[in-house]
Amino acid sequence: DTEVTQTPKHLVMGMTNKKSLKCEQHMGHRAMYWYKQKAKKPPELMFVYSYEKLSINESVPSRFSPECPNSSLLNLHLHALQPEDSALYLCASSQTGRETQYFGPGTRLLVL
């Protein structure tokens, strides 16, 4: 089973709201990722967690705050977002960070 689940599927939020995206995998993978994908563009890496520690932050604005509570869960906390942050947010995982990545279905975010 190579399933990565993400909730919610869709999210609409105002610029003053605080919301969180959730990602879960039960494959025993120890590396987890957040990507942002705009329409008709490839995914762009945001954050990498390796063994529950943040190992890569691709200069993402502080209004995005990742959290890895345990080896199966990855959250992305959102606060004071801008309309240009509207996108598909994808979570992925890999076994140790040196193998291929498996993606979840994504959360489609709209910021009004």
Added chain:
Amino acid sequence: QKEVEQDPGPLSVPEGAIVSLNCTYSNSAFQYFMWYRQYSRKGPELLMYTYSSGNKEDGRFTAQVDKSSKYISLFIRDSQPSDSATYLCAMSADGNKLVFGAGTILRVKS
């Protein structure tokens, strides 16, 4: 110049055709090569994974990596309308930071 170049298409073929999708890259440190398929409004789905050079076959799909030419390919045999999607090549030097191509839109007409 982008690290990974991929023709965005769209590529339109009749059902049953052999499809060839390609990417070129400039970073000689890349050693992990992947092809993902992405349907509209869905997450990318892993199709093929190759470490270093060589060929790999899985059903109707064949992936080729030529590191000397910095060129990778995905072949789809007996293409079906259900293969209509965006195909993304992705590669990495360390397995962590994936660099994606722009994605090629494929349309298979019945």
